[in-house]
Amino acid sequence: EPEVTQTPSHQVTQMGQEVILRCVPISNHLYFYWYRQILGQKVEFLVSFYNNEISEKSEIFDDQFSVERPDGSNFTLKIRSTKLEDSAMYFCASSGQRGLVTGELFFGEGSRLTVL
Amino acid sequence: SQQGEEDPQALSIQEGENATMNCSYKTSINNLQWYRQNSGRGLVHLILIRSNEREKHSGRLRVTLDTSKKSSSLLITASRAADTASYFCATDSAGFQKLVFGTGTRLLVSP
Numbered sequence: 001e002p003e004v005t006q007t008p009s010h011q012v013t014q015m016g017q018e019v020i021l022r023c024v025p026i027s028n029h030l031y032f033y034w035y036r037q038i039l040g041q042k043v044e045f046l047v048s049f050y051n052n053e054i055s056e057k058s059e060i061f062d063d064q065f066s067v068e069r070p071d072g073s074n075f076t077l078k079i080r081s082t083k084l085e086d087s088a089m090y091f092c093a094s095s096g097q098r099g100l101v102t103g104e105l106f107f108g109e110g111s112r113l114t115v116l
Numbered sequence: 117s118q119q120g121e122e123d124p125q126a127l128s129i130q131e132g133e134n135a136t137m138n139c140s141y142k143t144s145i146n147n148l149q150w151y152r153q154n155s156g157r158g159l160v161h162l163i164l165i166r167s168n169e170r171e172k173h174s175g176r177l178r179v180t181l182d183t184s185k186k187s188s189s190l191l192i193t194a195s196r197a198a199d200t201a202s203y204f205c206a207t208d209s210a211g212f213q214k215l216v217f218g219t220g221t222r223l224l225v226s227p
Contacts (some may be wrong), residue, residue, distance in 0.1 A: 042219050042220065055213035
């Protein structure tokens, strides 16, 4: 069964360092998302991406964040200068040809980011 | 904000009992979905109900939607210990390319 894969599963970094989280969405999906979840808390929308551009982003997704689909298979989230409050689980998700109209998002297992 | 709120925040039941979780949201929606999350894992889609539907079933899951009250409920019948997880509702609205998740209900099913 196709699945969304994310790497790394856990990354520890120092405050101020750049971090890149990687995702391989399901191959025939066209819509891509990043969400984050601070430990034990709600799942927060960060950004959606379609046709090589951002469709929508939240207030959390400020200038420190960027997304890219560099090679047609990977989908990356970059945090330029990490802060302590960026510590969270980051989830990548993808959805099919008609995006949310068809329904479900398929989530990866997440990348846990710890900022020290 | 479109965000949903689940109620209760936590629910503890015995195996075999039914579990009911409720979700309320604030804006008009296209669809409402329910997801499950095992501790430390990704979210898994359970069921989707469209705004023009009132009830939907999938196996032991039953979802209702009341758009006039902006609320939904998820019923898990004959619960099992393996149903222990957090359950989130999520909504999407016309013109927005995103799902907005609720605050979640932590369900504990004891053997």
